[in-house]
Amino acid sequence: MKPKHQRLTLAVLAIIAVAAAVLLAMWGLRDRAAYFFTPAEVAIGKAQQGAAIRLGGMVKKGSIRQRSDGVTIDFIVTDGSHDVPVVYRGITPDLFKEGSGVVAEGRMRGKTFVADTILAKHDERYMPPQMGNEVAEHAAVKTVQQ
Amino acid sequence: MIAELGLAALWLAAALALLQLLLALGFAKADGAKAARPLALLQAILTLLAFGSLIAVFLRTDLSVALVFENSHSAKPWLYKFAGTWGNHEGSMLLWVAVLSVSGAALAVLEKRINEKMLVASLGAQAALGLGFYAFLLFASNPFARLNPAPLEGRGLNPLLQDPGLAFHPPTLYLGYVGLSVAFSLAVGAMLTRQVDAPLARAMRPWVLASWIFLTLGITAGSYWAYYELGWGGWWFWDPVENASLMPWLAATALLHSVNVLAARGGLRSWTMMLAVVAFSMSMVGTFLVRSGILTSVHAFAVDPQRGTFILALLAIYVGAALILFAARAATIREGAPFKPVSREGALVVNNLLLSVILGVVFVGTLYPIIAEALSGEKISVGPPYFNAVAGPLALILGALLFVGPLLRWRSDRRPLAKWVLPSALIALVVVGISFAFAPEMSLLARFGLAFGTALLPASILPLFGRSLKRTPLAVWGMVVAHLGVGVALIGMASDSAFTQEKLTVARPGDKMQVGPWLIELAGIAPVAGPNWTAIEAHLRASRGGGTETLRPQARTFTSPFTETSETAIHTAWNGQFYAVIGRQRDEGWQLRLWWKPFVTLIWLGGVLIGIGGLIALVGRLWRERRWGRQVAE
Structure with missing residues (x-):
């Protein structure tokens, strides 16, 4: 093969690789990106059963219940008007408490959200209070205040 | 003052x-x-x-x-x-x-x-x-x-x-991140003065190698730090901040391999220049991701849109200018020496293509949520399910390439290679078979990771066969050690994901529990104090067969600022780590989260080996050049 042709072949290969990366990424993102849902969205059935999602809102006051095994808790995530019951087995993060913001990662099983991970709002000074839910959280606080 | x-x-x-x-x-x-x-x-x-x-x-x-x-x-x-x-x-x-x-x-x-x-x-x-x-x-x-x-x-x-990690991890990572600027500047300088050739590659190589070593060690250290500090038992979370360091590493790894082709054979000229630009661009993208405050993590210290815009503008100017220069000069860059598909160059091209595709999917996965939110306000998080499914198999193919790539000769290789590759393939096959028999539940990724990693241990040493060990250049030794490190790390990752045993429980002092081969006793709970924190400390006795190990995980409360953190306790055995975290107090006792992680240490040992391999190669290159320089002078 002439050097010129070889270079052309390599250039084409490089372009194919970039295209492959984009296609592969799109395929991967189609069903593996976890979408963020608020309790209101869950209530109207927007969250698909069994798909990995994030649920964000406030931990409803007085809703945290400890099960007898000592490591499983039930609580309710609310945005003020809609409630979603959540079950979580594990050690809760330090700033997880009633009345404060929370984001849970997990799946809907029937009417209950089964959480694999709980992210609590950290100290504002270090962690921007987004965690993917700033807007939802503020909306929730406002509704609760009203 | x-x-x-x-x-x-x-x-x-x-x-x-x-x-x-x-x-x-x-x-x-x-x-x-x-x-x-x-x-x-x-x-x-x-x-x-x-x-x-x-x-x-x-x-x-x-x-x-x-x-x-x-x-x-x-x-x-x-x-x-x-x-x-x-x-x-x-x-x-x-x-x-x-x-x-x-x-x-x-x-x-x-x-x-x-x-x-x-x-x-x-x-x-x-x-x-x-x-x-x-x-x-x-x-x-x-x-x-x-x-x-x-x-x-x-x-x-x-x-x-x-944590002592703060003294080591950021400076090391930055030396790697920003050291890549030299490769960028050299590429720009070479394109401006129209001197893209083998001598340039030989000049660029030590700089790339040095940055890459620091990046490798910095990422390895960061991974171990996250592992013991966060108390989640994981060593890589596909967090955007982690990806921000992985992307320059992927680009630098590709560059490290392609710059060798340019240095040895004068090939892949434009491609190498492109990679040098991309590698440092990825460092700047990482800086933008981490420093602009659009991400949520311990690394993002403050939200300030002005800063984000500033870095984004810098990024656009530098990357844009370099790419325009590349486009203007690409046509004037001469072609390299031709080669057959089955050759060292061919293998390195495949290596580069695979690394580029991995880089591409990590890049898209990391930036997609940010772009989607900016465009449509939709909140999306892309996490391990995506990255593992998309990048994992590609990384395995890259691992398999190591069975044959380093054995090939430059330009063209017509030797029957089967006898070299067959043993590696056989070992991999046997491991897959054994794993099916003993651990049918393993994920595909872990199973093949274990198989390829194991086969890589002997395969990575094969390039030394038939060589006089004394005359083998240090650069070859470095390559062997680094590739061995890839095998070691693969085994560690697969073993951790497949064989980890976890126990989440509530215990009172005196309670005993079994985690994998370990019998654990909660001997006591006591308060302790440090210079700027107080803590509740569990006293765990762990034994399997012989002696007893003591672990003391803590739940710490810092006073300024007021924060609660958990300090893990880790016991390192020859075949893995026992990892303990204490949670909260409940009516039934104290929450404990315990893991037995067989061979998890191999992950970081592999990372360190890869870095050492790079160091050996770097020393070899520099030493050789000095000797050559002296001979020329004489």
Whole structure:
């Protein structure tokens, strides 16, 4: 093969690789990106059963219940008007408490959200209070205040 | 006073950078290299002075400096006062800039292989990079801003960062991140002066190698830090901040391999230039992701849209200019020597293509949520399910390529290769078979990771066969060690994901529990106190067969700022780690989360081996060059 042709072949290969990366990424993102849902969205059935999602809102006051095994808790995530019951087995993060913001990662099983991970709002000074839910959280606080 | 000195040094360094750039552009008539060299050196001295000043005000806890007030506290142990210098946005950007100027000075002082014209052009590129980031520091992130009146006490450092890891991980990572700027500047200099050839590659190679070693070690250290500090038992979370360090590493790994083709065979010229530009661009993308505040993590210290826009603008200017230069010069870059598909070059092309595709999918996965939110307001998180499914198999194919690639000869290889590759394939097949028999539940990724990793142990040594070990160049030894490290790390990752045993329970003192091969007894719970925290400490006795090990995980409460963290306790055995975390108190006792992680240590051992391999190769290259240089001189 002439050097010129070889270079052309390599250039084409490089372009194919970039295209492959984009296609592969799109395929991967189609069903593996976890979408963020608020309790209101869950209530109207927007969250698909069994798909990995994030649920964000406030931990409803007085809703945290400890099960007898000592490591499983039930609580309710609310945005003020809609409630979603959540079950979580594990050690809760330090700033997880009633009345404060929370984001849970997990799946809907029937009417209950089964959480694999709980992210609590950290100290504002270090962690921007987004965690993917700033807007939802503020909306929730406002509704609760009203 | 010290703070003002630092600020003045920074301004002066910026002025010198401007001078250095003008010199390269040809405005000054003085003999280019003679003037550019001292300029670059002086700049490095000044930024180090500025950085030293910042360290000094942190060590003295000078609360009249806003940054110290916001991030330090007089009661903090001195190590964290020191390392806390870069445990915040402004300080870490100053470290970034200091490394950038030191890299420039190293290029100016040490690089003797390229001609003066190209050196001046490269130093000009380095100065252009410097100017942008000096401006960022001085106008958008001044670390030396004063407070009047000075507060009485500081706010303290994020307790998650109060760990010896802070002293090591960021500087190492930055040396790698920003060291890649030299490869970028050399590529720009070579394209400007139309000298893209093998000697350039030989000059660029040690710089790439050195940055890559620091990146590798920095990522490995960061992974271990996250593993023991967060208490989640994981070692890689596909967090955007982790990806921000992985992307430059992927690009640098590709560059490291392609620059060899250019150095040895004069091939892949345009591609190597492109990679050099991409690698440092990825460093800047990483800086943008981490420093703009659009991400949520311990690394994102503050939200300030102005800063994000500033870095984004710098990124667009530098990457845009480099790509335009590339487009303008690509046609003038000569073709390299041709090669057959089955050859060392061919294997390295496949390596580069795979690494590029992995880089592409990581890049898209990391940036997609940010772009989607900016465009449609939709909140999306892309996590391990995506990255593992998309990047995992590609990484495995890359691992399999290691069975054959390093054995191939340059240009064309017509030897029957089956007898070399067959044993590796057989070992992999046997491991897959055994794993099916004993662990039918394993995930595909873990199963093949284990198989390829195991087969790689002997396969990576194969390139030494038939060589006289004494005469084998150090660079080959380095390659063997690094590839061995890949195998070791793969086994560790697969073993951790497949064989980890976890127990989440509630226990009272005196309770016993079984985790994997370990019998654990909660012997007691007691309060303890440190310099700026108090804690509840569990006393665990772990035994399997022989002696008893003691583990003391803590739940710490820091006073300034008020934060609760958990300190894991880890016992390292020859075949893995026992990992313990204490949770909260319940009516039934204390929550305990315990893991037995067989061979998890191999992950970081592999990372360190990869770094050591790089170091051996670097020493070999430099030593050889010196000897050659001497022979030429004689």
